[in-house]
Amino acid sequence: MPDPSAEPARFRGRPLDVGPDEPLARALARRGRRLLGRSLRYHRPRAPFCGVGHCTNCLVRVNGVPNVRACRYVPSPGDRIVSEAGWPSPEVDLLAAFDLLFPRGLDALHGFRRPAWATPLYQRAIRRLAGFGRLPDAGVPPAVTPGEERRVELAVVGAGRSARALLAATGAGPGTLVVERDRALGLPDGVESLDRTTAAFLPPPEEGADRPFTLLAVGDRGRAHRIRARTVVVATGGYDASLLFAGSDRPGVLTAEGALALAPVPERPPFRRAVLVGGGERVAGLLALWGTHVEAVIAPGTVGPEVARAASEIGVPIYPRTLLLEATGGRRIRRVTLAARGGGARFSLSTDAVVLAHRRLPNSPLLFQAGASMAWRSEAGAYFPALGPGFATSVPGLYAVGEVAGFTGAAITESGRRLAPSLGGRGPVDLSGLTTLLDGAPGPLDGYYPELVDRLPRRSKTVACPCEDVLLGELADFHARGYRGIEVAKRYTGLGTGLCQGRYCVPEAVLLLAAWERRPAPEVGRITARPPVVPVPLGALAGLPEGGARTGP
Template sequence: MMQNIHNAADLAPHYDVVIVGAGPAGLSAAIEASNHGLVVLLADENQSPGGQIYRSVEHASDADLGRMGPDYANGRTLLERFRRAKVSYASRATVWSVGPADEETGDGVHPLELGISLGGIARPIAAHRVILATGALERPFPIPGWTMPGVMTAGAAQILMKSSGLVPSGRTILAGAGPLLHLLASQLLRAGVSVIAVVDTTPVENRRLAMPHVLGFAASSYALKGLKLLLVHRRARAIRGATALEAVGSGQFSTLRLHRGNKSLHIEGDLLLLHQGIVPNLNLTLAAGCDYVWDERLAAFRTAVDICGASSVPGVSIAGDAAGIVGAAASAHQGELAGLTAALDLNRIGQGVYEQRRNELARKLARALKGRSFIEHRFRPDKTFRVPEDDVIVCRCEEITAGKLREVAALGVSGPNQMKAFTRCGMGPCQGRLCGLTAAELLAQCRGVAPGELGYFRLRPPIKPVTLGELAALPHTEAAIVAVAGWVERAAEERRTS
């Protein structure tokens, strides 16, 4: 049975496999690895397992399940399997580093080390294998007024619904592109929310680009789900083909201004929910040193992995949306493949057993991915909304505008990292999660090259805030003690001779 761990002091010094993230990919990887006898730790920042897609599903009422839809309710089955698995589970845990084990403290067997904070204590944990299942982030949606009160992301609104049962009480407007926007609209309508408009910013030409993939979509499970969403949408005003958006108000959002062709519309409301798709959450994978590429179809960076999730860093695998947006079902199968491969690498199963199970999972994964090409082409957000005008804030943490970034780009900066040094864009608490893609695409546009040629922010641990108390309490290596002691001795000598 699953073992809950509430304090870093209770963590074992090493595990066969450490998995980061308790969404469909992480949960499935933990179940698969434990089924083959591996000692598994699953670390997750949330209070309970499930990730974003299955957030708080174990505690949801029947009314909540009906409102959120059958895909959400299906998460209970996966969580029941996870609760029965022989794994250690650390909730509210922050993993802030992944890398090679310290040569002085490592046992020579466990090649990887993670920095984990839990219960106010930080500890280094060694592992044979690490599976990163950190999921996705909402793509930045920088429009005029997006930082004012009364404007939120669709994902944030969905988190409030799932975790606390909170829904908007006033006139709600949804704007943007992507399946989640339409899913949330249907969930809000079923909850009795006054959704007065759903404004679609999907480029009209996307329909033509998606047509070659329509047969695969029609044969997938996504087709029926999409039809059901459209039926619910008939209860809300739909505005398609919006080419410009602006949130306006006097200290609080009150009106959405939009352009549609030559027409300008004003929609009054109390809450604006923005969304234009999701992108891989790269911060931990990049801090671990994993190679990444620019995916033009996703219009985002993703980590480079093979079919079983192996990254460029030995022993580190990536599963689910963290390596490319694939959806919940495919994420679960990718997690199983990563857990299975760890069992093979650690000699818990033979090659024959591995190949039989791998082929089975590969077939399931292929079925789950059917229809994704259509979705990626159909809902690819327009560059107009990905790269804003000069007066729009790009970096919310440091309040850096697109115009300031363009000024720096004109100086000939070599890439996003030099831009960050000049402007502090990406140095705030979010560490580039809310501005990284926008900054990279903006600079690439100014330079007339693809974002992949310039790269992304260079990320180093700790990728999440760690208190001084936690750092001070970390076990110290002999090399670290000598380094600090040597510095103290040199400082004392300089004082004596000055």
């Protein structure tokens, strides 16, 4: 418990009212303060979006360390927290003039070339504005956090429903280690967990080694772990996808996870009236939770019967097969512009939030890194591990369960339970009757983006990659110049090279390029899952004991 006599944490000089275990972004949102960031190039206002520590919208400087995610950071007494974005402040940023001066965007690739004598001046000016935060203060303790190495039988990444069901059913005890990015709750006795620790890197196993897997994981407080394991289960779940529209980077547009992360209690949403985007069971759940605060449900595709039922019970209008064209407003959105697909007229709705719940994507980078064979599933617009009998991936000793393996609803828990005998070496398990995302149905965004791009308002910016402020127009220019493929698009535009490591922009860009290039998404390619899975501090990795032999008892 924090010492009540201790100096409180301070945000921009003011004492911060923060509850136990409450992340900073939620504490600030309770006081009505959401605008924490400004975008990299155009200094557009940014507020929390993803709520799970991936996007670039809520970076603050904590005790001299830049780029700390407010949605994940739990303040401690005595913390000094400031905002680095914006000049002079995130709310009033004179550099937002760039947004007005360059309505079609700033072409850095072709710009700043003439006259020759001005090159050093351009470069000096650009370097004064570059980067998110400033360099960490000198002597920020601790420079290097000692790490540890441990050897286990079974490492389970994630402590969600599927992992818990697995652990309960195996009777797993000593020798099992769970790595969980939040707090692992409800684990069986004797199962050890590393809480608030994120798996960062899982290279392919070393053949012939006693413990072939090496997993690097880093705790929120900067401690790194090198875990040697005989078997690894990846149960990393999924996350809510982004959606492209004009102003999709504006404050008030957020994922369902982002909205839940900001809610002081789940029943009290962090908005007055929201538009819910999506038509599946996730939207039905959110309607049950926040029904009276929902202005409308809009879906890129069809709307499931459970959503229709829930919405009609509380009188919320539904707009199936609808294009979300634009969100407008200043520091907070006020209005969305919509149009029915197939050429319907534009109309608009008043709202102060857009909550994205139309599509879940698997948290799959660890599986890619480990070398598991992955298959593109067009119904989800994502890659999932190709699973053999008993949830085995193509890599011996590596298993995938739950949402990351494509299961949905009750099958998430059930998949974990059914994996247990397979891990215990008691033969293949029965996969029948498990519902998965992967039912062969057309995806929710089937044909959506080509239709959208034709109708996007020309006068406002559509930001295709919010971390790097890459505009949709730059992607279109890339295509028009004859370049092809997502790997080249990333290198040409910078899309996907930001702090979220392409989690939010790349899946949408792949669908868009597939439509423009008139070929299936797998041919557009995928961006190599370059380690680490999440950005990890140098000081944490530097504290790991020297590598040494990977094999041994």
